[in-house]
Amino acid sequence: MDVEPDEFGHPYLGLTKKERGEMLGFLGIRSADELFVDVPIKNGVKGLPSPASESLLFQELYALNKQNKNCLDHPCFLGGGSHLHYVPAVVQRICERGEFLTSYTPYQPEISQGMLQAMFEYQSMISELTGLDVVNASHYTYGTSLGEAAHMANRVTGRKKIVVCGAVNPERLGVLRAYAYGRDLSVVQTAFDSHSGELDPEAACNQIDSETALVYSESPNYFGVVEGSLKDLASRAHSKGALFCQGFDLISLAILKSPAEVDADMAVGDGVGSPMSLGGPGLGLFAADKKFVRSVPGRLVGATSDRSGKRGYVITLQTREQHIRREKATSNITTNSSIIALANAVYLALLGTDGLKRLAEAILSNTVYTQRELGRLRGVVSPLFSGFSYQDFVFGFEGDSDRLEQRLMDSDVLGPSRIGSGYGLGGGLWLVGVSELTTKQHVESLANIIGGVSNEV
C-alpha cells in the first residue's frame, strides 16, 4: 500500500518522513489520519503562530526581558512573602544537570538514587532547621503548605475551625481560605497588638476552643515582627486538643527559635535557592512532628538497603498518597517542587550552620540599619512597631502616601509597598523588605525619595 507520511520536520521531533513512512507501512495504514478516526471533531487550531526559529525567539524574549525592571539592576525594598536573596552559582549549575532536571518522580528507585538521596538530604536539613522529624518533599508554595496543614489538622482532629493569630500575610491567608473552602472549614482571624505588631495572646486564646482543629501563626509575621508568645499559643492549642502550626522564614531559623522549640506540631515556610521569577515556581516547606507521620500529605523519602545490604533510598509510606489511596489520600499532590527542593539542599550545604547564621545576622543587621536610617527622616515613624523585626518592617508616613507611591514608581527603586487599610491602623503604612544584598546606596536612594516627598509639604 502507498503510504502518505507527514512531512513537517522540526529539531524537537524524533521522526523523519522516512521513518514515519516505515511505521505507517508496518501498521498497514496509509496515513496517521487513520489513528484519529475515533475522534469525532477535529478542528485543529487556527489562532496559533507559525514555528519560530530559536534565534528569532531569543531576540524577542531578550527584548521582553528588557521591558521588565529587575531586582539586580534596581534597589529592591519589596518583601511580604518573596525576598531577593543571592544564590551561589553552584546551585543553578547543579540544578541544571539534565540527569536531575529532566527526570520524573523517582518511582523506580534503583535508577533514581541520585534524586532520592538529594531529597533525603533536603528532608534532613529542613528537619535540622525546624527541629521537626518529618519533612515532606515537597509542596508548591508556603501558602499551599499552609492549606495542606489545615486539611491535615482537620483529618487528625475531626474538627473544622482554623484560628489564625495575628498579622498573617494576606495572600497566604487567601490561599488558606481557598483550601478551607474545599473541606468546609471555618477560618477565624484574631487581632494583633497595634503597639508591638505581635499577635494579641488573649484575643487568640479566646478563640481557641474544643472545636478548633488548627491554630496558626507566622513568625516573622506579615509586618516582619517576630512573635514572642508562640509557645503559650501552642500550649493553649494543645490543652484544647488542637494542633499548632508555625509559619517560618527558613534563613531566620539559624538564629530565631525553631518551630520545635515553641512546641509546634507542624511548620510551613518557603524555600531559598531559586530565583523569584515573579513569584513562581517556588517551594512550599512542610514539616511535622513524628507522631503524625502517617497523616502528613506529600512525598516522603526513606532510607533502606538493597539485597546486598547496600544503603539506598525509596519513596516511602506511599499508601498515604493519591496514586494508591485515591479519594482517601492525605492530599491530591503529585507534581510538586522537587528541583527547587534540590536547590535548597545545595544552598544549605554550601552555607552550612555557621554560614546560614552569618547570613541571617547580615539580614538582621540590614533590617535594623534601614529602620534607623528611615527613622531619621521627618514625618517618618520607623519602625512603627516595637516588636523585634527580621527582614521586613513597617514604617508610618505622615506625608502624602499617594505622592510617595507615584515618586517611587517614577524612580528606579522597586518598593517598598503600601499596606492596605484593612488593619485598623489608618493610612500611610509601608512595608519594607531588605536582604543581604541591600547596600547603603540603596537605602540612601530610598531615603532621598521619602525625604523629598516629606519636605514638599
Added chain:
Amino acid sequence: MRYKQAVYSSSDTVNEPLLAELSQETREPPELPSGLGGEPHIPESLSRKNKPCLPRVSELTVVRHFTRLSQMNFGVDTGSYPLGSCTMKYNPKFNDSAASLPGFAHIHPGQHESTVQGALHIIWELQSYLKEITGMEAITVQPAAGAHGEYTGMLIVKSYFRDKGELATRRKVLIPDTAHGSNPASAAMAGFEVLTVPSRDGEVDLEALERVADNAVAAFMVTVPNTLGIFESRILEVSRIIHRAGGLMYFDGANMNALMGVAKPGDFGFDIAHLNLHKAFSTPHGGGGPGSGPVAVRSFLEEYLPVPKLRRGTSGKYYWDYSGEKSIGRIREGFGNFGVLLRAYAYIRALGGEGLRQAARDAVLSSNYAAKRLREKYPIPFGDGKPRKHEFVASAKGTGKRAFDIAKHILNNGHAPTIYFPQIVVEALMIEFTETETKAEIDAYVEGLLDALNKDLSHEPTNTSVGRLDEVSAARQPKLNWRELLG
C-alpha cells in the same frame, strides 16, 4: 541499548556518603556579607537554643557530591523514558536559558505592573494560545501543577452549584475507573463524594453512566484520551448525558499530547479543562516538579476563576484585576509558576500550531507502532482493534513474568514503563514514548521488552547504582532523615 549507571562507593555498604558524613567540624563557613552595621540584639526569649546541624564542607565537596548523585539518576537527557502518562519528552534547553534572563528570573511579584510588562505580555499571549488549544473562552494560569488545577476546577464546580442553590444536593463527582488517583483525591479535597464509573471495552460504560447520572451529580471528571491510551469515542454522548443531568464536564488534560493541535476539549462539550504544561508543553519535570496546571473554562464559569486575573487596558498595558465576588479566591501566592509558563510559551512559539499538531500525530504514530511490535508477545487488553493514542498499556499476564520484574530488567537499558497502572489492567506496563524519540530508540527499547521474556529476571537490575531495594522495611520503620539513619 545497554546502560551501566555510575556508582561511587565509599564502602561495601555505602555509595556516595551523606553530606552529614562528609562534614568537617573545623571548617570555616564561606565569606558572606557582614551587614550594614545595624547592631541587633536578639531578645533571649526569641533566640534559638538548639543549634541546627548542617554540613560543613568545601565548595568542591558540594559540587562533587551532587554531580555524583546526578550520575546516579536518569533523565530524558540520558535516554528513553517511556513512563506512561508522564509524557517524558525532550525539554528544550533554550527554554531554560530564556527563563534565566535577569528580567525574567529576578523580578519580584510585588513589583508594580508597569515594571513587568514584558513578563505580563508573555502570560497574556500564553493564555490566548492555551484558550485556542483547549477551545475555551477563559483561563487561569495560576495552578502550580495538574492536581492543583484539578482542585481549582473542583472549587469552581462547587461555587457554581452553590450559586445555583444546588450544592446541598449535588454531592457526587463521577470518575471512570481508568482515572489517575489525583482525580478522586482532588474531588474529595473539594468536599465531593466520589463515585467510580466502570469501563467497558476500554471506554466509559455509557449504560453504567446513565444509571448514575442524576441530579446529585456535580461533575464528570475524565481524562481524554484515557489512561489506556484510548480516545473516549462516544465523548459527545457522555457530555449530553452529564449535561442533561445538570452536571459539568471536567477534562483532565494529562494526556493532551495526543490531541494538541488536532482537537479541542471545548468541542467535545467540556466546561472545564486543565493542562499539564510539564507534560505536553515540554517544561522539565525536575525529578517531581515544578509544573503548571492552567485551568480553562467556558465563559459562563469565567467569574469563578481565581484572582487576580490578567487584563489588558485600552492603552495596551497589562494589569492584575483583584475584583470578583464570585471568584473562588486565591489558590496560591503570586500569579502562577512564571518560570514554567515562560518555557511553555517558548515551546509553543518554537513549534507553532502546525508543529504541535505534528507532535501529537508523531506521538500517536510511535505509540501504535510500538504497540503492534509488542502485541504478539505482550497482550494489550481492552479495546481490541481500537487505535491507541499517545500511550498504550500492555500486560505481562500470560508471559510467565511479572510486570515488576520486567521493569527492573528494563532499568538496565534505560527507564522502565509505568507499572501496575491503570489498576484495571492486570500486570500493567504503561508505555508512552512521545514524539521526541527516533524510530531507532523505539526499536531498541521494544527489543529490550521482548528480550526480557527470555531471561531470568529475579536478580535485576544489575546495572544501576544499587540493586533491588527493600521497600517493605522502609515503610515499616521509616527513617526519614540522617539523624534517624545514622543515629
